[in-house]
Amino acid sequence: MLERHDQTRLNGIGGRWTLSSGLGRRSVEVSDAGDRGISDVDLDRANAARMYDFFLGGAQNFAVDRERAEQVIAENPYIVEALRELRDFLRRVVKYCVDAGVDQFLDLGSGIPTVGNVHEIARRYNPTARVTYVDNEAVAVAHSREMLRGVQGVTITAADLRDTATVLSAPGVNGP
Numbered sequence: 001m002l003e004r005h006d007q008t009r010l011n012g013i014g015g016r017w018t019l020s021s022g023l024g025r026r027s028v029e030v031s032d033a034g035d036r037g038i039s040d041v042d043l044d045r046a047n048a049a050r051m052y053d054f055f056l057g058g059a060q061n062f063a064v065d066r067e068r069a070e071q072v073i074a075e076n077p078y079i080v081e082a083l084r085e086l087r088d089f090l091r092r093v094v095k096y097c098v099d100a101g102v103d104q105f106l107d108l109g110s111g112i113p114t115v116g117n118v119h120e121i122a123r124r125y126n127p128t129a130r131v132t133y134v135d136n137e138a139v140a141v142a143h144s145r146e147m148l149r150g151v152q153g154v155t156i157t158a159a160d161l162r163d164t165a166t167v168l169s170a171p172g173v174n175g176p
């Protein structure tokens with residue numbers, strides 16, 4: 001669940017938010033500055049990252065996301081199973097890459113953190129693996145920032161993945 005403390009600031013994502021999740025209830029400050037290409041939090045419009053969280057069984061979604069997701073499920077009842085399989089595939093791919101010697105990951109469109117993130121999987125097999133997450137969705141970025149606070153070698157950058165200059169200069173891409 002996500003609550004914004006300052007209800008007067010409806011444009012941009014900057015401000016103080018409360019995130020309630022399986023990780024607990026935390027207050028986080030989200031900055032507008034430096035968040036290039038990030039989308040606004042629009043509570044009236046369904047959002048792909050939050051719908052994805054709903055499909056995976058997460059709690060970081062709003063009524064508008066659930067309503068739209070239910071419409072999608074009605075059209076395609078297999079979507080939930082398919083997306084959960086996709087998530088399992090991601091886990092297998094990361095393990096395969098680590099086993100092959102890959103120790104740095106750039107996750108474009110990393111989404112809202114759910115159990116079994118890329119860095120958790122990678123570091124299970126190589127504790128020194130580095131991961132750079134990139135997403136342009138405000139909620140996904142806010143959750144990632146909070147989750148990664150104090151975690152060395154893992155970063156989250158708010159950017160549009162098509163903005164290659166920003167992506168390739170993101171913290172962690174060219175060095176620790």
Ligand SMILES: C[S@@+](CC[C@H](N)C(=O)[O-])C[C@H]1O[C@@H](n2cnc3c(N)ncnc32)[C@H](O)[C@@H]1O
Binds near residue numbers: 086090135161
């Ligand atoms: C379906 S989720 C995937 C989450 C995770 N990568 C996984 O495989 O489980 C897609 C993510 O891509 C992000 N996304 C979509 N378009 C993007 C863009 N142009 N730049 C950055 N992120 C984007 C969305 O915000 C969303 O969080």
